[in-house]
Amino acid sequence: MELPELSNLWNAPGNLSINRQLLKEVTLYKVKALLYSLKWSTYFELMLNILFIFFLQGFILDHFYEIRFLIPALILIAVTLASTVLECYKLYLFYSLRVDSPVTETQQKVAQLQYLEALEANSMMVIIPLFSAPILIVPAKAFFDFDLYQLGNWMPQYIIGSVVVGFVIAFLLRKFPNEKLKKAIDFLKEIKVD
Amino acid sequence: MDQQQAFEQFLETHKQLILKVAGTYCGDPELRKDLIQDIILQLWKSFPSYNQAYALSTWMYRIALNVSISSLRKESTRKKTYEGLHQQGDLLYYQDPHMEERLQLLYQHMEELKPMEKAMLILYLDSRQHTEIAEILGMTASNVSTKIHRIKTLLKSKVKP
Numbered sequence: 001m002e003l004p005e006l007s008n009l010w011n012a013p014g015n016l017s018i019n020r021q022l023l024k025e026v027t028l029y030k031v032k033a034l035l036y037s038l039k040w041s042t043y044f045e046l047m048l049n050i051l052f053i054f055f056l057q058g059f060i061l062d063h064f065y066e067i068r069f070l071i072p073a074l075i076l077i078a079v080t081l082a083s084t085v086l087e088c089y090k091l092y093l094f095y096s097l098r099v100d101s102p103v104t105e106t107q108q109k110v111a112q113l114q115y116l117e118a119l120e121a122n123s124m125m126v127i128i129p130l131f132s133a134p135i136l137i138v139p140a141k142a143f144f145d146f147d148l149y150q151l152g153n154w155m156p157q158y159i160i161g162s163v164v165v166g167f168v169i170a171f172l173l174r175k176f177p178n179e180k181l182k183k184a185i186d187f188l189k190e191i192k193v194d
Numbered sequence: 195m196d197q198q199q200a201f202e203q204f205l206e207t208h209k210q211l212i213l214k215v216a217g218t219y220c221g222d223p224e225l226r227k228d229l230i231q232d233i234i235l236q237l238w239k240s241f242p243s244y245n246q247a248y249a250l251s252t253w254m255y256r257i258a259l260n261v262s263i264s265s266l267r268k269e270s271t272r273k274k275t276y277e278g279l280h281q282q283g284d285l286l287y288y289q290d291p292h293m294e295e296r297l298q299l300l301y302q303h304m305e306e307l308k309p310m311e312k313a314m315l316i317l318y319l320d321s322r323q324h325t326e327i328a329e330i331l332g333m334t335a336s337n338v339s340t341k342i343h344r345i346k347t348l349l350k351s352k353v354k355p
Contacts, residue, residue, distance in 0.1 A: 006296070006297075006300055006319060006349075007318075007319045007320075007321060010214070010297070010300070010319040010320070023201075023202060023205070023234075035260065035261075035264045036264070099236050099239075099240055099256070099257050099260050099261065100240050100243075100244075100245070100253055100256050100257050100260075101256065101260075101332070102256060102329070102330065102331055102332025102333075103256060103259045103260055103263065103310070103313055103330060103331045103332060104310070104331050104332035104333060105332045106256075106260045107260065107263055107264070107309075107310075110264055190308055190309070190310060191310055
């Protein structure tokens, strides 16, 4: 069978009728956007990040000349700023989603959002152990005025240990990516306009 | 004519398109009803902001395809968005016609295509120009030509008698 024949079959009229009564009721509904639902935690995370940046900024100014506190605080502010930029980008993608935009453009944004959410969940598993030393040092000093460096030789060992754990987790996540992440990557590849 | 009447009239003219897109992306009859409902609701939501710079069919195809592809990708976790509506019937009544065997076969082959390839084939079968397909999908016309040629070759090899 030739394709024009298929096209004729495809376009043959069908037996369809609209439920007018229901349509009237439906047009009174407030219709939700269906393409993607952003998790409420995105807003919460953004707010926490902003507060944390203010806190770290103050901490850095107070300990500017104490290099052992300055470095962990700079690491934390860099990670938090990166996370804030990512959250803002997600919000931009979400609010620029339009159901009547070209299909590739809309689907790319949806796939990017899914990819970023899955990537974020994965990267937290690496970030937490990798930066656990600065995460402990800075609040201990800021809230309890306690210097964790005084506790002896544990710090270098702890840092080496956390870096090793972080890299092992990163390796495992690369080797066995989670299903959501894989799906999002595959779809992004599929709709890539070459 | 008020907006609601205009929408009703517009839907009457293009209802076939909705059924074809939903039928291509959703094989399950129950889920297809949900999908048709979702497409109509999104069309209604976007109706007041319809940009006349585009042909009505371009605008409608974009919405129907975007809703269908997104719905297809989250099918496993799909929730009925408008649960209440189901108790009142369906927005679009249609009889699952005794489908011509060849058309059934076409739908089966379409199942095997990726979502964007399905979109291209729907538009091609609907006799859309390559430039319009490019506008709907957001690709260049030459890219559309290449991909359609590939899909046609694939399809021809499958539907050969």
